[in-house]
Amino acid sequence: MQTPSLLSLVQTAVEAGATLAFALSGLLEAARKRLDAVGMCVVAFLAAFGGGTLRDLLLDRRPFFWVEHAEWLWGLLALCALALPFLRARHFEPTERAMQWPDALGLGLFSASGTQLALQQELPGIVAVLMGVVTATFGGVLRDVVCNEIPKALQDHRPYALCAFAGGWVLVGCQAGGLGPGWALLAGAATATALRVAALVSGWRLPAWTPGEGH
Amino acid sequence: MQTPSLLSLVQTAVEAGATLAFALSGLLEAARKRLDAVGMCVVAFLAAFGGGTLRDLLLDRRPFFWVEHAEWLWGLLALCALALPFLRARHFEPTERAMQWPDALGLGLFSASGTQLALQQELPGIVAVLMGVVTATFGGVLRDVVCNEIPKALQDHRPYALCAFAGGWVLVGCQAGGLGPGWALLAGAATATALRVAALVSGWRLPAWTPGEGH
Amino acid sequence: MQTPSLLSLVQTAVEAGATLAFALSGLLEAARKRLDAVGMCVVAFLAAFGGGTLRDLLLDRRPFFWVEHAEWLWGLLALCALALPFLRARHFEPTERAMQWPDALGLGLFSASGTQLALQQELPGIVAVLMGVVTATFGGVLRDVVCNEIPKALQDHRPYALCAFAGGWVLVGCQAGGLGPGWALLAGAATATALRVAALVSGWRLPAWTPGEGH
Numbered sequence: 001m002q003t004p005s006l007l008s009l010v011q012t013a014v015e016a017g018a019t020l021a022f023a024l025s026g027l028l029e030a031a032r033k034r035l036d037a038v039g040m041c042v043v044a045f046l047a048a049f050g051g052g053t054l055r056d057l058l059l060d061r062r063p064f065f066w067v068e069h070a071e072w073l074w075g076l077l078a079l080c081a082l083a084l085p086f087l088r089a090r091h092f093e094p095t096e097r098a099m100q101w102p103d104a105l106g107l108g109l110f111s112a113s114g115t116q117l118a119l120q121q122e123l124p125g126i127v128a129v130l131m132g133v134v135t136a137t138f139g140g141v142l143r144d145v146v147c148n149e150i151p152k153a154l155q156d157h158r159p160y161a162l163c164a165f166a167g168g169w170v171l172v173g174c175q176a177g178g179l180g181p182g183w184a185l186l187a188g189a190a191t192a193t194a195l196r197v198a199a200l201v202s203g204w205r206l207p208a209w210t211p212g213e214g215h
Numbered sequence: 216m217q218t219p220s221l222l223s224l225v226q227t228a229v230e231a232g233a234t235l236a237f238a239l240s241g242l243l244e245a246a247r248k249r250l251d252a253v254g255m256c257v258v259a260f261l262a263a264f265g266g267g268t269l270r271d272l273l274l275d276r277r278p279f280f281w282v283e284h285a286e287w288l289w290g291l292l293a294l295c296a297l298a299l300p301f302l303r304a305r306h307f308e309p310t311e312r313a314m315q316w317p318d319a320l321g322l323g324l325f326s327a328s329g330t331q332l333a334l335q336q337e338l339p340g341i342v343a344v345l346m347g348v349v350t351a352t353f354g355g356v357l358r359d360v361v362c363n364e365i366p367k368a369l370q371d372h373r374p375y376a377l378c379a380f381a382g383g384w385v386l387v388g389c390q391a392g393g394l395g396p397g398w399a400l401l402a403g404a405a406t407a408t409a410l411r412v413a414a415l416v417s418g419w420r421l422p423a424w425t426p427g428e429g430h
Numbered sequence: 431m432q433t434p435s436l437l438s439l440v441q442t443a444v445e446a447g448a449t450l451a452f453a454l455s456g457l458l459e460a461a462r463k464r465l466d467a468v469g470m471c472v473v474a475f476l477a478a479f480g481g482g483t484l485r486d487l488l489l490d491r492r493p494f495f496w497v498e499h500a501e502w503l504w505g506l507l508a509l510c511a512l513a514l515p516f517l518r519a520r521h522f523e524p525t526e527r528a529m530q531w532p533d534a535l536g537l538g539l540f541s542a543s544g545t546q547l548a549l550q551q552e553l554p555g556i557v558a559v560l561m562g563v564v565t566a567t568f569g570g571v572l573r574d575v576v577c578n579e580i581p582k583a584l585q586d587h588r589p590y591a592l593c594a595f596a597g598g599w600v601l602v603g604c605q606a607g608g609l610g611p612g613w614a615l616l617a618g619a620a621t622a623t624a625l626r627v628a629a630l631v632s633g634w635r636l637p638a639w640t641p642g643e644g645h
Contacts, residue, residue, distance in 0.1 A: 030369075033365060033370075034370070035365070035369045035370050036369065036370060036371070036372040036421040036422070037421045037422050038368065038369060038374075038375070038376045038377055038421060039365075039366075039368075039369025039370055042356075042369055042376075043369070053273075057272065057273075057487065058483075058487075058494070060275075060490075060492055062275055063338075064273070066342070067338060067339070067342050070338075070339035070341050070342050073341050073342070073345070074341065084422065123493075123497060123500075124497070124500040126500050126503050126504065127496070127497050127500050127503070130503070141472075141576070145360060145575060145576060145578075146356070146360060146365070146366065146369070147365060148360075148363065148364065148365045148578065149578065150463060150465070150469075150576070150577060150578045151469075151576065153468065153469075154460075154465045154466065154468060154469025154472055154473070154576070155463075155464070155465050155466060155469055156466070157466040159468075160468070161468045161472075162467075162468060206466040206467045206468060207466070207467050207514060245584075248580060248585075249585070250580070250584045250585050251584065251585060251586070251587040251636040251637070252592075252636050252637050253583065253584060253589075253590070253591045253592060253636060254580075254581075254583075254584025254585055257584055257591075258584070268488075272487065272488075275490075277490055278553075279488070281557070282553060282554070282557050285553075285554040285556050285557050288556050288557070288560070289556065299637065360575060361571070361575060361580070361581065361584070362580060363575075363578065363579065363580045
């Protein structure tokens with residue numbers, strides 16, 4: 001019983017770090033857009049919990065994560081209250097660069113756990129994988145929509161959703177191949193995170209639409 | 216039994232006035248953005264019923280208010296049909312100023328009733344308060360998102376969601392302290408409305424993000 | 431039993447054609463906005479399935495269409511993969527013009543079937559008609575919101591949602607008048623599609639907001 005218990009400890013730590021990274025991405029975008037204190041909290045909340053909440057709405061699961069663990073809401077409020085006086089505009093860039101790594105961990109963990117929750121409802125593989133992608137990316141999409149931007153995840157030609165997609169299929173394959181859920185989760189999450197890190201390090205770019213003629 | 220029945224009469228009147236104020240805010244924004252007749256109805260609907268509908272989706276409550284009381288939908292259509300020929304651009308500003316007062320009443324009533332509905336599901340206090348804030352503010356957020364604006368509630372540095380937040384905590388405190396639901400609702404709603412009116416009258420502003428250096 | 435079976439065959443063909451038209455409208459908008467490959471798939475998905483999914487969320491129906499028929503998700507991915515190399519910017523206009531006709535068919539079919547699903551839940555007529563309008567139009571609304579545009583359906587002064595609205599009432603009337611569900615569906619869908627085609631051919635325009643003075 002050592003391994004699962006260690007796994008679950010690591011999982012909680014990764015979850016906390018990644019949620020913090022997601023929330024900070026919301027805070028920074030809200031600060032850039034000169035939202036007020038309420039706006040910063042709302043956008044941080046959407047970035048941190050929006051993806052999982054949309055997944056739960058689609059899967060008809062209750063209670064939501066932030067309802068069951070309401071202490072995270074207090075943490076989010078504390079984060080916003082702390083960030084307001086301490087963050088300075090010159091901190092934006094370094095904060096975002098530092099957040100890339102917990103964010104990549106979160107991408108893996110959230111997409112894998114979203115996929116697994118959908119598999120538990122005996123949904124088809126492609127639907128489960130999509131639910132994983134929604135979990136990992138739609139927080140950022142909601143953050144950008146509310147801030148009146150085209151979502152970065154759909155536009156910046158960096159593989160992000162695609163890493164979640166690949167990791168989801170690895171998880172589906174592992175579970176279909178008889179691997180236990182804990183190990184399948186680990187394999188899926190590791191794949192997504194590794195791909196994301198590789199993409200960040202190597203500067204991979206997604207194929208773009210290149211119109212032949214002007215429009 | 217006199218008090219509750221009078222209370223419920225007042226509650227219905229406040230609800231009607233506030234829903235009208237919310238719908239008119241949608242109509243004015245749609246007119247400013249030069250939407251067509253369909254767009255005006257849709258944005259008025261989102262502004263009037265969007266917050267409560269999102270709360271019910273999150274709390275998994277059915278039927279929605281506008282499904283149970285479908286006559287309100289007819290009222291909304293009638294409002295849009297009437298507004299189209301009668302409103303003129305020079306009416307925008309005075310209409311908005313006049314609407315601030317029923318809007319402040321609605322802010323109190325809707326946030327308090329949203330909080331109370333969540334408490335009935337035995338949700339934690341902070342979640343219940345957030346549901347009240349969602350009820351009171353997300354109609355306006357959806358209105359602005361569809362009109363391709365950053366939501367005013369997140370940006371204009373006026374306390375709005377914050378008044379709903381404070382009123383929600385008063386309600387939670389009253390109910391925890393043993394006050395009956397009717398009186399707790401009244402206390403919460405009155406707090407939120409009073410704070411909003413004070414903010415409007417005194418010109419309070421929310422703390423803003425002030426970046427130390429350019430970005 | 432000949433007629434229903436033929437009807438259902440025609441219905442499937444219309445559904446497929448219309449879903450393709452909706453998805454292509456998403457692809458074209460994503461390409462115009464220079465989204466990446468992930469963005470094109472997401473926007474095509476929202477345009478194709480967003481309206482029906484929102485209706486099902488509001489009606490609390492599960493499973494969603496694209497969960498029950500997951501093969502459509504594969505079709506959508508294939509469409510995006512094919513469109514990326516083959517579509518050129520000079521194809522945008524002719525593709526959009528060609529898509530108007532399957533889109534008009536889809537407008538009729540989706541609004542009528544959405545209305546009928548709501549009637550099966552014994553909802554009031556106006557709510558059922560609104561659900562039909564949501565089914566037919568909110569895919570396009572979500573597509574435009576994510577692409578950071580004011581939704582075309584609310585702004586272009588062309589009757590679109592209005593045709594769905596009229597067709598919905600015809601269906602409600604037919605069913606209240608004792609017509610069988612198959613024929614009522616046909617009547618509602620035909621009305622909406624015929625109105626849309628007439629609007630396209632004749633260039634009908636919705637009444638606009640014409641402010642008397644500057645703003």
